[in-house]
Amino acid sequence: NAGVTQTPKFRVLKTGQSMTLLCAQDMNHEYMYWYRQDPGMGLRLIHYSVGEGTTAKGEVPDGYNVSRLKKQNFLLGLESAAPSQTSVYFCASSYTVWTVMNTEAFFGQGTRLTVV
Amino acid sequence: DAKTTQPPSMDCAEGRAANLPCNHSTISGNEYVYWYRQIHSQGPQYIIHGLKNNETNEMASLIITEDRKSSTLILPHATLRDTAVYYCIVRVAGGHGSSNTGKLIFGQGTTLQVKP
DSSP: OOOEEEEOSEEEEOTTOOEEEEEEESSOOSEEEEEEEOTTOOEEEEEEESSTTOOEEOSSOTTOEEEOSSTTEEEEEESSOOGGGOEEEEEEEEOOTTSGGGOOOEEOOOEEEEEO | OOOOBOOSEEEEETTSOEEEEEEOTTOOTTEEEEEEEEOTTSOOEEEEEESSSOEEOSSOEEEEOTTSSEEEEEETTOOGGGOEEEEEEEEEOSOTTOTTTTOOOOOOOEEEEEEO
16 A cells, blocks of 8 residues: 655756656545645645546646546646746645545655756 | 644653644634644644544544634654644535535644754
8 A cells, every 4th residue: 555656756847848747546535635845834735636537726726737537646737847836746635525534634755846 | 714823833842742732713613623744854644633522542632622713732742753843724524515625725834843
């Protein structure tokens, strides 16, 4: 049972390049999330998904796109990377919130992205 | 989602109880209180959650005031490994169709430093 796996763990991009971060979970969770964390700050929600084929905007969605074509995968895309997107990105997943007993979110170990 | 307010930092002596407060004065009836922590640069880790009753598990205790406007996370015997950023989050639980269903919003958290 791997939990939540993020790929890649590290990446350096040049300004204007594109890339996709992959989040995979093997817990059959409905909800998945993408966050970014900047130095000295808390986690900010970028986008989230409440089920396969659905996505929604979080607190800081600009410059990012997401897709949830399969229940176990949540992809975060940067179409044209900017230095302001240098950050650590975390993915998380959880059961639906009405499954009261098991609603805690599980997090991946993060992807450290640098845009130069 | 209700906002939470936490002190930015706290110190605790090793072996003593650490009491971390959180204000969530605008919490609504269908929102749970969750606590997570983030050690160094790892992904956040779930600690405990509750609705209105006090809760205890192997990691911590959660005390929620009767009016539910504030709560306290208690680490009964803090160790150096408990040094981390602790996040208090309120989250909608239950019901389809809520615009906030599924969102998991982090604040700035409290940096707990456990000292020898």
